[in-house]
Amino acid sequence: MNEQTAIKLTPKDFATDQEVRWCPGCGDYAILKGVQKALADIGTPREKTVFVSGIGCAARFPYYIETYGFHTIHGRAPAFATGIKLSNPELDVWIVSGDGDALSIGGNHVMHMLRRNVDVNFLLFNNEIYGLTKGQASPTSRLGTRSPSTPAGSIDAPLSACVMALGVGARFVARGIDRGQKELPGILQQAHAHKGTSFVEILQNCIVYNDEVFGDITDKAIAGDAQIHVRHGEPLLFGKDNDKGLRLDPKTLKLSVAELGKDGVTEDDILVHDQTNHMLAQMLAAMDRPDFPVAIGVLYDNPADKTYDAAVSEQLQVAKSSAKINSIEELLNSGSTWTV
Amino acid sequence: MSNTAEIIEPRGGKREVLESVVVRFAGDSGDGMQLTGSQFTHSTALTGNDLATFPDFPAEIRAPAGTTFGVSAFQINFGGREILTAGDQPDVLVAMNPAALKVNLDGLRDGGLVIVDAGTFKDRDLRKAGYDSNPLEDGSLDGYEVIEIDVSRLVLEAVKEFGLGNKDGLRCKNMWLLGLIYWLYGRDRQPSIDWLEDKFKSKPETAAANIAALNAGHAYGETVELPGEILGYQVPQAKIEPGRYRNVAGAEALAWGLVAGAQLAELPMFFGSYPITPASSLLHTLSRLKQFGITTFQAEDEIAAVCSAIGASYAGQLGITSSSGPGIALKTEAIGLAIMVELPLVVVNSQRAGPSTGMPTKTEQSDLYQAVYGRNADSPLVVVAAHGPGDCFDAAIEACRLAVKFMTPVMLLTDGYIANAAEPWQIPDFSTYEKFPVKFHEKAEGFSPYLRDKETLARAWAVPGTPELMHRIGGIEKDYDSGHISYDAMNHQRMTDVRHDKIARVADFIPEQALEQGEADDDLVIIGWGSTFGAISRAVSNMREQGYKVAHAHLRHIWPLPRNLGDLLRGFDKVICPELNTGQLSTVLRAEYVLDVEPLTKVQGQPFKIREIEAAIRRALDGEGA
Ligand SMILES: Cc1ncc(C[n+]2csc(CCOP(=O)(O)OP(=O)(O)O)c2C)c(N)n1
Ligand code: SF4
Numbered sequence: 001m002n003e004q005t006a007i008k009l010t011p012k013d014f015a016t017d018q019e020v021r022w023c024p025g026c027g028d029y030a031i032l033k034g035v036q037k038a039l040a041d042i043g044t045p046r047e048k049t050v051f052v053s054g055i056g057c058a059a060r061f062p063y064y065i066e067t068y069g070f071h072t073i074h075g076r077a078p079a080f081a082t083g084i085k086l087s088n089p090e091l092d093v094w095i096v097s098g099d100g101d102a103l104s105i106g107g108n109h110v111m112h113m114l115r116r117n118v119d120v121n122f123l124l125f126n127n128e129i130y131g132l133t134k135g136q137a138s139p140t141s142r143l144g145t146r147s148p149s150t151p152a153g154s155i156d157a158p159l160s161a162c163v164m165a166l167g168v169g170a171r172f173v174a175r176g177i178d179r180g181q182k183e184l185p186g187i188l189q190q191a192h193a194h195k196g197t198s199f200v201e202i203l204q205n206c207i208v209y210n211d212e213v214f215g216d217i218t219d220k221a222i223a224g225d226a227q228i229h230v231r232h233g234e235p236l237l238f239g240k241d242n243d244k245g246l247r248l249d250p251k252t253l254k255l256s257v258a259e260l261g262k263d264g265v266t267e268d269d270i271l272v273h274d275q276t277n278h279m280l281a282q283m284l285a286a287m288d289r290p291d292f293p294v295a296i297g298v299l300y301d302n303p304a305d306k307t308y309d310a311a312v313s314e315q316l317q318v319a320k321s322s323a324k325i326n327s328i329e330e331l332l333n334s335g336s337t338w339t340v
Numbered sequence: 341m342s343n344t345a346e347i348i349e350p351r352g353g354k355r356e357v358l359e360s361v362v363v364r365f366a367g368d369s370g371d372g373m374q375l376t377g378s379q380f381t382h383s384t385a386l387t388g389n390d391l392a393t394f395p396d397f398p399a400e401i402r403a404p405a406g407t408t409f410g411v412s413a414f415q416i417n418f419g420g421r422e423i424l425t426a427g428d429q430p431d432v433l434v435a436m437n438p439a440a441l442k443v444n445l446d447g448l449r450d451g452g453l454v455i456v457d458a459g460t461f462k463d464r465d466l467r468k469a470g471y472d473s474n475p476l477e478d479g480s481l482d483g484y485e486v487i488e489i490d491v492s493r494l495v496l497e498a499v500k501e502f503g504l505g506n507k508d509g510l511r512c513k514n515m516w517l518l519g520l521i522y523w524l525y526g527r528d529r530q531p532s533i534d535w536l537e538d539k540f541k542s543k544p545e546t547a548a549a550n551i552a553a554l555n556a557g558h559a560y561g562e563t564v565e566l567p568g569e570i571l572g573y574q575v576p577q578a579k580i581e582p583g584r585y586r587n588v589a590g591a592e593a594l595a596w597g598l599v600a601g602a603q604l605a606e607l608p609m610f611f612g613s614y615p616i617t618p619a620s621s622l623l624h625t626l627s628r629l630k631q632f633g634i635t636t637f638q639a640e641d642e643i644a645a646v647c648s649a650i651g652a653s654y655a656g657q658l659g660i661t662s663s664s665g666p667g668i669a670l671k672t673e674a675i676g677l678a679i680m681v682e683l684p685l686v687v688v689n690s691q692r693a694g695p696s697t698g699m700p701t702k703t704e705q706s707d708l709y710q711a712v713y714g715r716n717a718d719s720p721l722v723v724v725a726a727h728g729p730g731d732c733f734d735a736a737i738e739a740c741r742l743a744v745k746f747m748t749p750v751m752l753l754t755d756g757y758i759a760n761a762a763e764p765w766q767i768p769d770f771s772t773y774e775k776f777p778v779k780f781h782e783k784a785e786g787f788s789p790y791l792r793d794k795e796t797l798a799r800a801w802a803v804p805g806t807p808e809l810m811h812r813i814g815g816i817e818k819d820y821d822s823g824h825i826s827y828d829a830m831n832h833q834r835m836t837d838v839r840h841d842k843i844a845r846v847a848d849f850i851p852e853q854a855l856e857q858g859e860a861d862d863d864l865v866i867i868g869w870g871s872t873f874g875a876i877s878r879a880v881s882n883m884r885e886q887g888y889k890v891a892h893a894h895l896r897h898i899w900p901l902p903r904n905l906g907d908l909l910r911g912f913d914k915v916i917c918p919e920l921n922t923g924q925l926s927t928v929l930r931a932e933y934v935l936d937v938e939p940l941t942k943v944q945g946q947p948f949k950i951r952e953i954e955a956a957i958r959r960a961l962d963g964e965g966a
Contacts, residue, residue, distance in 0.1 A: 016812070018824065047807045052651070055815075062812050063825065068804035070654055071814025072647065073677050079644035083651025083659065084804070086635050087610055091655065091804050109647075112640040312637075316630050323631030328600050328770045331629070336531075337586040337767065338386055 009043060011036035016066045022057060027178035027204035031125060032064055034181055035094075038188035039067075044092045052081045054106060056098035057132045058125035058204070075106025078113035081120050082308075089309045092192070093120040100130045103139040103159055115169040117196040119307040121188075124161055124199070125178075127206035128213050135209030147209075162285035162299060165199040166278065172198035173281060173300040178205060179218055180296065183229065190298050196307045217294050228293040230284060232275040232301070235267055238293050245270030255283050257292060276302040355526060355574040360419025362427030363521065365514075366444045367436030369402050369412045372514040377414025378762070379518060379535065383527045384418045385587055385764045388577030391418035392874060394426030394947070395760045397701045406460075406468040411443045420576035424874035426761065428949040432524075434517055436460065438469035445481075453485045453570075455520070457513065459492030485568045489560070491516050498556035499549040508546075512553035519557025524572050529554055581766060588765040590758035591621035594688065594732035599632050600770065601686075601740025602658045606777040608633040610652030611660045612645040617700040618756035619664045619690040642667035646674040646687070653683040654813075656780060656803035658740060662688035664756075665707045666696065672715050675749050679719045679839065681813045682790070682799045684743035684750075686736075691755040693945040702945025703757035705870050706921035711751040712899045712928060718836050720843040722746065723899035725753040727873035730765035732758065735896065741776050746846055747798040753898070755920075757871045757947055784808035789823035796849070797842035846900050853902035857881060858891025864960050865912040867937070869895040869925055872918055872948050879953035890957050898925070906933040914960050916940050918953055 014036040022028045039049065049067035053059035055074035062069025068091075072080045077095045085093045102110050102124050113122070129147065130136040136149040140161065144153040165173045172194040176184045184202070191198035203214045217226045224240035236246040237260075247258045248271055258265045274280060281300035287293065306314075325331050363380070367373045374395055384391050396413040403410025417427030429449040435441040437460040448454065461476050475481055476488055495516045499509045515536075522529055533551050540547035561572065602609035611634060613623040627636045635652070639645035642663050649659030663671065668689050678685045689711060693704035707714075711723045722742050726735035732754060739752040781787065781800035789811045791800040802809045811823065819826035820834050857880050858865070868876045873894055880892040893908065895901070909915050909929070915937045917926045923939030930937050940956045942948060 045807075046810055048805055050655075050804045062814070066810055068810055069812035069814075070651075070681075071812065071816065072650075073673055073815060076643060076647045076674065079639065079647035080651035080654070082637070082644075083610060083612060083648030083653075084655040086637065086648070087608070087652040087655035087657040088803075088805060108640055109644055112644065312635060316633070316635065319630035320633075326631060328596070328603060331596055331599070331632075332767045332770065333584070333586070335586060336382070337584055339584050340388070340580045340582050 007045075009040045009046070011040045013046065014039050014066050016064055018063050020064050021060065023208050025207040026057070027127065027206070028058060028061070028125065030178040030181060031123075031184070031202055031204060032061065034176075034184035035123070035188060036065065038185040038192070039065075041185060041189060042192050048090060049092045049094070050084060051094050051096060052077045052084065053096040054098075054101040055132065056101045056130070057206075058096055058098040059101060061096040075101050075104065076109055077101070078106065078109040078122070082113060082116070082118050085118050085120055085309050086312050089119070089313060095120060095122045097122065097124050098131065098138075099124065099126045099128060099140045099161070100138045103161065103164070107139075111168045114165055114197050114199060116308040117169070117171060117304055119195055119197070119309050121191050121198045122200065124201045125204040126161055126201050127204045127210055128158075129206050129210035131206050131209060160286060160288075161201045162199070163282065166282050166285055166300060170199045171196045171300070171302050171304055172298070173285065174198070174200045174298040175203070175285075175294070175296050176200060177203045177214070177218060177227075177296060183297065187298060190301065194301055195303050216289055226289060226293055227296050228287075230273045230295050230297040230299060232273055232298065235270040235272050237267075237270060247271060255287065255292070275300055278302065355572045357574050357576065358419075359421060359575070360417060360423065361432065361525070361573065361575060362415065362417045362430045363432040363434065364413055364415040364430035364444060364447070365434045365517075366411055366413040366440035367514070368405050368439070369398055369400070369410050370405060371412070371436045372511075373412045373414050373436070376514040376518050377416060379532045380521060380527075381416055381587060381762060382535075383522065383531050384416065384525075385585070386531060387527060388580070389418040389420060389575055390423040390578035390580060391416055391764060392423050392426045393417075393762050394757070397760075399699065399701050404468075406437055406439055406465050408439045408443050408469055411440050413440070413444060418575060420578050422578065424878045425947065425950060428951055434521065436513065436517070438465050438471055438475070441475060442469050442471065448484065450483055451485065453487065454481060455487045455489070455517065457491035457517070458488040459490040485570075487566055487570075489520075494556065494560065495553050498552050502545050502549040502552070504545070504549055509549070512550050515550045515553040516557035519554040519559075520561050522554075523558045523561030524570070526572060526574055529558060580764075583766040585764045585766055587762050588729055589621075589760060589762040590726070590729035590732045590754060591618075591690075591760070592625055593729055593765065594726065594736050594754060594759070595622055595625035595629065597733040597736025598626070598660055598686065598740065599629055599634065600733070600773070601737040602634070603632070604737060604773060604775045604777075605658055605740055605744050606775070607656070607658040607744070608635070609660060610635045610637070610649055610657040611662070612637045612639050612648035612652070613662050614639050614642045614645045614667060616642075616664045616667045618692055618759045619662050619667070619688065621759060622662045622688060622690070642670040643674060646671035646685075650674060650678050650683055650685055653678070653685055654681075654803070656801075656805075658684060658686070658744065660686040660688070662690065664690050664692045664700075665698075665710060668707065668710060669714075675721070676715050676717070676719050677815045678749045679715075679721055680815045682747045682839075684747055684801075686739045686743050686750050686752060688752045688754065690759050691753060693756075693943070699945045701756065703755045703871065703947060704920045704943060704945065705753075705755060705872070706924065706943065707753065708869075708898065708919075708921065708924040708928070711753055718840065720840055720899070721748055722750040722843060722846055723753065724750060724896055725870045725898055726758060727870055727894055727896075729758055729761050729763045731873075733768070737773065738896065742846060742849075744778050745776060745798065745849065746796055746842060747801060748843065753870060755871050780806065781809070782806055787811075788821065789813050790818060790820065792838070797838060797845055844900055847903045850897050850902060852904040853893055853895070853908055856892040856894050857884060858889070860891070860908065860911050862889040862891040862912060864889065864914045864916065864957065865891045865893055865909060866953065866957070867893045867895065867909065867915060867917050867925070867929070868919070869898060872920065875948040875950050876918060876953055879950045879957065882950065883954055883957045888957060888961050890961065895925075898928075901932060906935070909933060909935055909937075914938065916956055916960060918942075918948060918956065920947070
């Protein structure tokens with residue numbers, strides 16, 4: 001995305017002098033760490049990096065990262081980021097949002113940022129709850145979620161962030177986990193390298209209002225079976241001993257879980273991940289417990305020929321080089337005039 | 341004036357000389373009334389008359405033909421003296437069909453001239469327009485001069501040789517009538533002929549048919565004896581200040597003013613907008629001016645539009661957004677953020693009539709409260725208003741100037757009437773405009789995001805990409821000194837005060853209020869703002885001619901108000917404030933100056949008539965019972 005700098009930065013260079021004020025144990029701390037590490041590895045000069053956020057616990061992020069930062073209003077960060085990127089395409093623009101911020105009030109803006117394909121990185125911290133406003137159900141909350149606003153259990157069907165993103169035309173979709181410090185910086189780096197909007201959902205634990213909502217994915221004891229880490233060009237294997245894999249039934253066009261060595265299944269029967277395959281990405285994004293593992297990693301990375309900001313710059317250049325009227329004087333005197 | 345039409349004395353008689361005339365063209369939305377009107381406007385300007393126009397669109401894009409709600413009209417007032425409004429009452433009504441007659445007859449002056457296409461007054465058309473009997477036969481036009489012509493038949497004859505079908509042939513009706521009106525006022529047809537040739541370059545037979553229709557209408561006037569022995573009129577040239585002129589519509593001049601403002605600030609411009617009547621024309625105009633370094637962004641809604649513009653300002657461009665009242669309502673939260681983070685932003689509001697959807701194609705001035713007060717919490721910004729089509733240019737530049745000088749959102753008020761109306765405009769000499777170049781803050785030493793200029797209290801504008809100045813801004817209250825998040829009670833007081841004081845200080849950097857007409861010791865002052873300028877100005881000058889001691893003050897700056905305004909108003913015995921709302925500026929002035937301001941209000945989706953303001957002046961100065 002941007003030229004690399006000669007100065008070697010460390011994660012510490014990205015810490016601000018502000019005290020971080022998330023609840024102790026909040027998953028946001030881990031994500032902050034992962035982002036700081038990724039930024040140090042990427043090496044874009046700090047002054048060329050901008051973090052934009054809406055409102056929510058997650059959206060406090062810019063205050064904690066030593067780059068330029070703009071903490072805006074609820075749900076609208078993509079619109080601010082679009083204005084920033086179009087005004088200065090040199091900037092490395094990151095958006096931090098929560099599930100309420102991105103998918104409730106800001107759903108419209110997320111959709112349009114993705115379909116336009118503005119060259120920014122969008123990080124969605126999904127804790128399946130509204131944190132900052134004290135624990136109401138969010139658009140990703142599971143059916144039956146009990147919260148102050150849904151005491152009898154949530155009856156709204158939840159939304160899958162990654163399926164939505166793919167559905168509206170995102171060309172980079174990935175999923176990570178706050179605790180997944182091993183792979184998170186790598187995912188972020190790949191997101192950054194993608195020209196166009198990169199959409200990264202990060203499963204984040206809200207220790208206060210929705211503790212362990214992802215326990216059925218992240219618990220050490222079951223994580224091997226509950227997660228599948230997808231890598232381009234590699235077979236879609238998972239399980240503690242890498243003994244399970246995903247197969248496609250060509251008749252039903254459905255995925256199924258197969259065990260290697262059982263019923264004559266070998267590695268040749270297992271699908272190989274192709275991050276440019278939209279159909280596959282949609283199936284991987286939609287996989288959910290308990291029948292399937294949850295897909296972690298880069299589900300889809302298929303850059304378009306041109307990003308939105310590049311197309312906008314191009315139109316400006318064409319207008320400048322082909323315009324017949326180039327000064328205010330000419331503009332005011334264009335068309336028919338007369339002299340008294 | 342170079343090409344005054346040659347005045348042919350018709351049939352040995354003399355053309356009657358008129359000081360000024362109001363003509364209203366009315367027809368179906370599909371009849372091309374706006375085109376007819378703008379052609380007439382153009383040739384009238386070339387003839388050397390001063391003029392003002394008022395396009396009156398129906399709300400429906402294309403209502404069923406022949407219905408009253410599909411009637412579109414274009415009114416022009418032109419004369420041999422200064423013309424400031426589109427005219428109280430038409431002297432001439434050109435009605436293309438019964439519906440157009442029905443909708444517009446009421447406004448016509450007693451004894452005025454009605455020109456109708458009699459060919460459209462058949463049973464079916466009459467019924468569609470809601471007539472029980474034919475107004476051409478039942479005496480309902482007795483108080484008027486009437487010219488009935490079967491234009492439909494004549495135009496088909498005139499274009500026969502071009503092999504057009506009936507439908508296409510009848511499309512030339514507006515040109516036929518335009519030709520007749522050109523004859524009536526001794527106008528040159530050539531500019532319209534040139535225009536038709538250019539417009540239908542790729543369809544020469546259509547161009548030829550329209551030109552034939554135009555010529556046929558003109559020839560009809562010359563040869564056929566019109567009732568009432570009408571021999572045509574002559575409207576002498578107006579005394580116009582020497583200079584170079586063009587016709588300009590408000591939306592166009594506003595767009596150019598914004599482009600000019602960005603250039604004077606030496607900034608690229610970012611324009612984020614979402615379509616809404618009557619604001620869309622600004623988006624359309626600016627979208628064609630990208631060569632000036634303007635990014636236009638049609639956002640997914642008004643919220644995204646304003647947010648993208650604020651993002652652009654944050655990144656170092658001049659962020660501009662525009663809408664009409666309902667869209668401005670959506671932008672409100674983001675405007676509050678721009679106030680909080682103190683970034684420049686120009687918000688254009690092309691006002692329209694009524695709450696909610698109201699009457700989108702009709703004009704009003706009822707968003708003044710919204711502009712001055714309409715946000716949550718104490719959130720002052722600057723409000724300026726344009727008073728006419730040409731004036732939009734300077735008003736827009738002023739909005740840009742104040743936005744960057746004070747690092748603040750500025751609301752620029754215009755309205756549907758100004759946006760659509762056109763007037764001859766003396767093209768300004770742009771080289772005489774003073775630049776206000778922006779210098780971004782780049783010095784690391786002593787920097788904090790809310791470092792303020794001592795004089796203006798504007799904060800430092802440091803943009804991403806500047807080394808050593810990484811900082812965070814946001815909507816949360818911040819510490820006065822460090823710019824860090826702060827919930828401290830006294831700090832919030834101080835920050836609220838400084839945001840207020842900053843806007844109050846704008847008054848030190850705008851001109852003092854002057855009088856358009858009259859003296860500071862007259863008995864009465866009419867104070868106005870926005871598009872009522874023309875009607876007020878003419879009413880005041882008429883009344884002054886009659887010896888009334890009445891003055892006129894017109895506000896460019898609505899918030900903050902000019903420093904001397906209170907004292908100026910107090911010098912008069914009476915203050916009347918005419919507005920196309922229920923008295924919003926009156927309330928503001930009363931609140932600011934504890935002064936007895938008398939509102940004169942009208943909310944009918946129509947501009948003031950001159951005589952409505954004259955009557956108010958008479959009432960105020962002649963005393964009760966006058
Ligand atoms: C216009 C507006 N409406 C509502 C709110 C209140 N609000 C603040 S954050 C939030 C939800 C945050 O939830 P989420 O985006 O999931 O982020 P989290 O706090 O969980 O990180 C709401 C409803 C607001 N600040 N502004
Ligand atoms: S409320 Fe939840 S999301 Fe917010 S800071 Fe606390 S733990 Fe984190």
